[in-house]
Amino acid sequence: MIRVLTAGFYTTVQDLGRIGFAHIGVPVSGVMDGYSAQLANQLLSNDKHDAVLEITFGNATFLFEEEQLICITGANFLPKINDLKVALNVPIQVQKGAVLSFGKQDYGVRTYVAVKGGFKTEKVLHSRSYYKGVTKGSWLQKGMLLPVEKRSQFVTKTFSSVKINEAHFQSNRVCCYQGPEYHLLSEFQQEQLKKITFTISKDNSRMGYRLEESVKNDLPSMLTSAVLPGTVQLTPSGKLIVLMRDCQVTGGYPRVLQLSNYAIDVLAQKTTGAQFTFELVSL
């Protein structure tokens, strides 16, 4: 078991999401930055579907009630175990009674903590990903106990840290494809999408990121149809919304762009004020 001492701003349990329930209106959810989360599981030789913690903006503290093998990836909020700095992207043996905490932001937004064998919280509709109205919890609460498989014996060995791709956190280009309504845009509007440097507004969450800049919009309204994580919607005011992992399953705004899966991971490590351009590629 791992006890939540401080929950932080927004910490949830996530796996690869709820697949196969869009037909009853259930969002996919799942880790925002799949690249970093999967790296944590890989370094522990976990199954790729094992649940991890997603910590937004650090600030969380955890008490290990048993010895565990963990791995921290994603955003760097200077993690410490019992006041000793620990590295990211490498398996770490944590002793019984140790406290894991996070400090100031070095880079990124979302940190992942994986544990050997994965977190064994409640599974609803084949997934442990938190989503309000589907799982009992919406985010971690102070004092909660997170069930983890009890480890019998650890083999003591030294692990070497994996060098991560820095562009994952620094790139300001977001790779995308034409969305279903892209062809309805004029050449001028298409150019605007490619040329404008967009800024993430303060209205950004696991559901979606609203962008500050406006694009000319004279498209007629469309009948409600499917949207996916990574769909870029053009709203009547000309502002864009990039839908993220917790997005609804249908929408009525024109879908002008569709992010690549990896681009969603990259955007997941950016927040309010970050700027980027869309890089349109063909499928």
Added chain:
Amino acid sequence: MSYKLTYKPFGEQAILIEWPSKIDPAISKDIIAFQYAIQCLPNTNIIDSIVGYSSLTLKYNDDSRDVDQEIALLKSIYAKPILKQGTVNFSWRIPVCYEKEFGLDLKEMSETTSLPINEIIRLHTASTYTVYFIGFLPGFLYLGGLNKKLCIERKSTPRLQVAKGAVGIGGSQTGIYPNTSAGGWNIIGKTPILFFDIEKETPCFAKPGDEIQFVPISAAEYKVLEKQVLANTYVINKTAIR
């Protein structure tokens, strides 16, 4: 199946199939029949499908695949006549209390539409609504068939909290809020029925192609039914429609 469809890739893992862009029960039936034929495919790598008013989106698993080949396969399925009708659809009778404590916007709506409150309730319960698809929120049904006289603009300021089970009208649509959420629809009543119940094996009982009939109940009846729903003893009245 005889509509002229368009097929396009939708990101790396989905294909979007589009019918002529209109809200039409015949198109909806065609989409559901095609979806059913696709679901019957053996060894498919399709992991989910999302129905819209005039679209069907198929989501594929991560494995790399040839989009052109997938589209060719889908076209060949659509070209074949459907031999077997899909699953049975039902008409569900949904009890709704339209009394003052639940019909929050009935008075205002009566003033806007110049219809007496009783007439609004009569018109709302007289229609049979078709479930086009489920979207927006878990268990939110997109219903077609609202009487034109009842079409009324959304509220200019949305409520921060609309109760679970609230029945509302927004533009030309009517529907039930499956969970507490913010919302801009005009609230005319409330049902004790749960449209999304995670404790159930099938969290949402309705599916595209089903029908909804609203039945007016009193506040006293509402309280009785609410208890039965909580105790899991209430069975929704339904009839097979084919």
